[in-house]
Amino acid sequence: MTDHMRRTKIIATVGPASNDAKTLKQLINEGVDVFRFNLSHSTHAQHKKTLAAIRKVSKELNTDVGILFDLAGQKLRIGNMKKPVEIKRGQEITLTKNKVMGTGSRISVNHNYLIKELSKGDKILIDEGRIELKIKRKTPAELICTVKQGGVLSSNKGINVTAPLSLKPLTKKDREDIKFAIENKVDWLALSFVRHKSDISDLKAFIKRNKAHFAVMAKIEKKEAVSNIDEIIEASDGIMIARGDLGVEMPVEDVPLIQKTIIEKCMQKGKAVVTATQMLESMINNRRPTRAEVNDIANAIFDQSDAVMLSAETAAGKYPVAAVKTMAKVAGKTESAIDYAWMLRDKEAWVSADITDAISFASCELVRDLGAALLVTSTQSGATAARVAAYRPPAPILAATPDKRVMNRLKLIFGVVPYLINPSKNINDMLAKAKQAAKQSSLVRKNDKIVITAGALVNVVGTTNLIKVETID
Missing domain, CATH: 2.40.33.10 (PK beta-barrel domain-like)
Structure with missing residues (x-):
């Protein structure tokens, strides 16, 4: 078995405090998996410059990070004041x-x-x-x-x-930003102020009309979104629990329970879920976090979030690198206290009659029962890796895919180590590639058992139907 690997992912927002090459390199080295661009701020020219810097630094470090563009949406504001x-x-x-x-x-x-x-x-x-x-x-x-x-x-x-409004979240600026995202091949789009599933459907339709594809994340920050959470989860690829506005729209004492409920619902549906906002707010100005903030991060990890997110802490704070380092340490320490093998039993009731779902859960059970060091998924679209990850298996997940965009999207998913492979010729070639990827990943040692899940129809989306156990030689 390998040493503990942090499985909860870290999203860091880039901004004036973190968009230079030196800081970006430090952030990646300290554990950033995905960089968030807040499109409410700055210009396309600046975002393009920062994106180029991230990709250059990633190449130098021989690693990959995901890119999330957070659309501004219909933010309600007062106008200009003569003076405060x-x-x-x-x-x-x-x-x-x-x-x-x-x-x-x-x-x-x-x-x-x-x-x-x-x-x-x-x-x-x-x-x-x-x-x-x-x-x-x-x-x-x-x-x-x-x-x-x-x-x-x-x-x-x-x-x-708190009263419902018929305001649509997708603005003219958002449409321009989506076209900018298409040009720059980002991985995730987050939509602000979602209220209904139709908001997500409208966004996906616009993306499709522009002959593009993104993983789409709904930000839950409105009272109506909480009421319609099931249909929004169904329509989305992921959910961000944006606790800032949500804590204003809803009674603040309700937010922790809403957080727990949404995270569990997302896991049941195999959708990514991010806990966000004010996680290390005090570190904008201070080098050390408050004890309450540390407990907040730990609580999000115990809730089994796919990812935790930093906003102003890394975008505009004085200590962006220290904030990421703190989050990584707290996440890693908290995970070491979680018995994922024991918790898997509680998720058996989630399994549907869908073949991919049943295979995904069975592969997690095999990992637990055999004490396997690694679960390997061969995935075209990333869906199988996300479904397996939703059960939070007691071993890392190596997602072998021939699609670089899929690989980068999976950087956000709990426990997943994405790995780029060449397309397979047949099932035997695919299984051999999966085993070879495990060996090259440094996640296993000689004589470790690995569980491989894949589809007999190689290079075809949605055909996961087999499990194989291998021993590393």
């Missing part, structure tokens, strides 16, 4: 669809939907919930509100509402 101004509980303030320079009594909003669809009595939250307003009355152009919780208003602060 304090508003106090009990005072009246007007939100208008007209473009005005904001004051303490009148501010503009960036979407007419707010004025059109909200009603008397609805709650409006500004600046991550720090300021709370309640609608007192409305006109066709304005919402007249009472301040329920005061604070300092400044330009372009975000708005959250």
